[in-house]
Amino acid sequence: xxLILIAVMLLASNLSRATELLISTHQLGxxxxxxxxxxxxxxQKQMDPSFGxxxxxxxxxxxxxxxxxxxMDVVVAESxxxxxxxxxxxxxxxxHQKPDISEGSVKRIDGKGKYEGxxxxxxxxxxxxxxxxxITIPSEQVDVLVDISLPNDTSxxxxxxxxxxxxxxxxxxxxxxDRLTDCVEYAANQILTKKxxxxxxxxTGSALSIDTNSRGRAA
Numbered sequence: 001x002x003l004i005l006i007a008v009m010l011l012a013s014n015l016s017r018a019t020e021l022l023i024s025t026h027q028l029g030x031x032x033x034x035x036x037x038x039x040x041x042x043x044q045k046q047m048d049p050s051f052g053x054x055x056x057x058x059x060x061x062x063x064x065x066x067x068x069x070x071x072m073d074v075v076v077a078e079s080x081x082x083x084x085x086x087x088x089x090x091x092x093x094x095x096h097q098k099p100d101i102s103e104g105s106v107k108r109i110d111g112k113g114k115y116e117g118x119x120x121x122x123x124x125x126x127x128x129x130x131x132x133x134x135i136t137i138p139s140e141q142v143d144v145l146v147d148i149s150l151p152n153d154t155s156x157x158x159x160x161x162x163x164x165x166x167x168x169x170x171x172x173x174x175x176x177x178d179r180l181t182d183c184v185e186y187a188a189n190q191i192l193t194k195k196x197x198x199x200x201x202x203x204t205g206s207a208l209s210i211d212t213n214s215r216g217r218a219a
């Protein structure tokens with residue numbers, strides 16, 4: 001009976017850990033200037049094809065029930081999956097061409113030798129704009145991506161308590177660049193300091209992520 005109870009407890013623990021967030025809803029709310037309680041996080045089992053190929057080590061989608069929070073994704077995958085040669089070349093082509101925050105803008109993210117990557121516009125059209133921050137962490141052999149999809153300025157629900165967030169996220173490209181950089185650098189620190197442990201598919205047979213500081217969990 002004791003062995004059965006221990007096995008059940010271990011299984012429950014592993015299931016709980018598997019749904020921990022690299023960036024908690026609490027932390028994301030602080031970074032984005034949006035009420036934590038209104039953010040909903042959902043685990044994604046499959047990789048969005050626009051991000052890369054394969055099964056992510058950790059992937060979560062963030063939004064809100066009232067459509068007032070611009071959809072965000074936070075993904076961890078094995079090195080070379082999210083920041084492959086094609087995307088790196090795409091970013092490098094724009095790094096020196098567009099110093100202002102506009103279509104095609106890209107900035108390098110310098111992690112002082114611990115990580116490196118880019119933040120930039122990855123989609124632009126009548127429906128809205130897609131921004132992406134993506135880094136690679138050589139010591140951990142993982143890539144981390146934070147993506148936000150901004151619809152046109154009439155698509156997000158606006159209420160008085162989030163008027164400042166809505167104005168900033170829709171109207172100021174620099175705000176989005178800075179906040180995505182904050183997100184991906186926070187994620188890198190969580191991984192490098194082992195507050196979030198990423199176990200590879202080859203070692204465990206399934207993705208397992210643990211965030212010991214997370215207050216937000218998947219819905």
